[in-house]
Amino acid sequence: MDKKKNISMAVIKRLPKYHRYLLELLKNDVDRISSKELSEKIGFTASQIRQDLNCFGDFGQQGYGYNVRQLYGEIRAILGLDKHYNAVIVGAGNIGQAIANYSNFKNLGFELSGIFDANPKLLGMKIRDVEIQDIDNLGAFLHKNHIDIGILCVPKVNAQKICDELIVGGVKGIWNFAPIDLVAPEDVIIENVHLSESLLTLVYLLNESQK
Amino acid sequence: MDKKKNISMAVIKRLPKYHRYLLELLKNDVDRISSKELSEKIGFTASQIRQDLNCFGDFGQQGYGYNVRQLYGEIRAILGLDKHYNAVIVGAGNIGQAIANYSNFKNLGFELSGIFDANPKLLGMKIRDVEIQDIDNLGAFLHKNHIDIGILCVPKVNAQKICDELIVGGVKGIWNFAPIDLVAPEDVIIENVHLSESLLTLVYLLNESQK
Incomplete structure (x- = not known):
């Protein structure tokens, strides 16, 4: 190897x-x-x-x-799939809930340790046995638990702030669904899923193919 | 130009x-x-x-x-964003609902014309004023309406079949969220969002950075 x-x-x-x-x-x-x-x-x-x-x-x-x-x-x-990874989802809107419900996640060796949101209506709700917690608890949670991956599903305007908080809490991998390019230290890995950009690529290619 | x-x-x-x-x-x-x-x-x-x-x-x-x-x-x-595009979502599970609820979609000039699912429990439910229809209606719907983009959010096992149906119905652009590589004629554009693959890339890079 x-x-x-x-x-x-x-x-x-x-x-x-x-x-x-x-x-x-x-x-x-x-x-x-x-x-x-x-x-x-x-x-x-x-x-x-x-x-x-x-x-x-x-x-x-x-x-x-x-x-x-x-x-x-x-x-x-x-790929590193012979190990287990602890993840948290921040932002339990549509995308956050979709990821939390994603059955392949556990099969691949990922453990969903926590879900956080700022919306009081969502607090206490459970997705696959994981309770949605107040986002104000995120710092303390990260302090107590070793979390490898932070899944960022918050609106763009909050994304950098939450990213910073995840990094302070020791998270080294960020899976980012917010439409923003995050700033992070070199030892933190950021993988973006920018849905709008994927859709715009499709539209460009669609138009080109029809010319 | x-x-x-x-x-x-x-x-x-x-x-x-x-x-x-x-x-x-x-x-x-x-x-x-x-x-x-x-x-x-x-x-x-x-x-x-x-x-x-x-x-x-x-x-x-x-x-x-x-x-x-x-x-x-x-x-x-x-990018072709000076035109409008009609889209349908097939599969109204978590990802399908997340896309349907995605507010930026309309801002970019995309009109959600229909949502289809096979689950009888979801039929009649509305997302942003668009009613979820029986997937058996898809062919007839495509025959009556000009649809540019099909958003494929069905399980892997059904994805190729639905893709074929979209293409027969005149759809030229497929935004595919199913974890499968679809087969389609050359004039059909397929843009994949393979979430598992994005996550596995993150994990690989995370492990490499910590060596």
């Missing part, structure tokens, strides 16, 4: 897709697969697949292909 | 961000901005900004910079 140096963002962004397809193969009781067969399913070229996986180790065997279970395990380990 | 040829996907993916920052500047009554000042806000280099915008036309003036209102208008036009 010592090959793992300077992996490009393009390769990293493809890893979750390998994870998804390998899990699918496992569920369908496929034991082994060649890079050519995997290529036909996943839509990357066979040479791309070999190159990508080569960044992390020597997984395939000439003439045999990949052992699906083993490769799935390796990809899980590379 | 005749420059618009072979624009790279990287440039296209940056356009919505320009749109967002220019709207912010407009709201703050900023009349003009240099590529250097815009660079400090948006986080792309000044030369990147000049190159990006140059793909579409000559917008800046030496020594003056960009007229914010004009550039915002140009970016809107490039």
Whole structure:
């Protein structure tokens, strides 16, 4: 595993897709697969697949292909899915509730430790057995609990303030759904889901394709 | 505008961000901005900004910079936001409801024409004045109404079938939230929001940063 140096963002962004397809193969009781067969399913070229996986180790065997279970395990380990993660959701509006209800979240090894909102009407409500707490408790909660990931689903205007509070509380990964580019220290990872930007990309491509 | 040829996907993916920052500047009554000042806000280099915008036309003036209102208008036009779009949401679970409730949607020029679900408990319920209809009505609805964008929020197992139905109904743009890579003809644009993959990217980077 010592090959793992300077992996490009393009390769990293493809890893979750390998994870998804390998899990699918496992569920369908496929034991082994060649890079050519995997290529036909996943839509990357066979040479791309070999190159990508080569960044992390020597997984395939000439003439045999990949052992699906083993490769799935390796990809899980590379992604860090062999550990558990504690997460909090801040903002229990529509998106926050959708994430809280998202069943795949637990399957992937994420534990929802808390949900926070400022709306008094939501306080005490439970989503999948986790009670929505007052956002004023967030600091104290983070002080008492080790939280890896903060899921930011608050309006744009509050997002940086809550992000700062999560960071002060020791959170090192922010999954940000607010339409804003957050400012954070270098050791904090921010992954954005900017829905409007995704929709605008779709519209641009739609218009271009119809010209 | 005749420059618009072979624009790279990287440039296209940056356009919505320009749109967002220019709207912010407009709201703050900023009349003009240099590529250097815009660079400090948006986080792309000044030369990147000049190159990006140059793909579409000559917008800046030496020594003056960009007229914010004009550039915002140009970016809107490039993105196709000077037109209106009719959309339907298929799948009124958590994500579908979150999108239906998303206030920015209408501001950007998108009209939610229909919401469809298979769950009888949801039928007749209204979200922002749009009634949730039986998914069995989808085909007939698409036959009667011109719909540009289908927002796919159904479980993975139904996604390809509904995608096919949208396409038969004349929909040319699919905003896909199901964790699956859809198969569609070339003239149909598919933009994916794969939430699990975004989360797994975050976790990978989080682990790497802590090594």
